[in-house]
């Protein structure tokens with residue numbers, strides 16, 4: 486079983502135990518890295534489904550992306566502005582009051 490299996494989300498990856506990893510949806514997680522004011526996000530990228538493992542940067546369809554250009558309105562509950570858009574697959578939504586809301 487590898488990271489390609491969605492039943493092994495980022496929250497179960499070794500090394501991320503201390504990053505405060507939080508589930509937004511089944512497809513979106515975020516956590517905190519040292520020296521980074523804003524969280525880093527992982528999303529299950531549908532654009533990568535069907536792509537061979539050896540042609541991907543990361544294992545499985547999980548894609549990591551920072552949000553350093555966003556304004557951190559609140560850390561707890563998480564609130565970022567403006568909306569988050571991942572151009573790889575078009576996943577787009579707001580994180581407000583700790584909740585993902587599709588845009």
Ligand SMILES: [Zn+2]
Nearest residue numbers: 530571573574
């Ligand atoms: Zn994507």
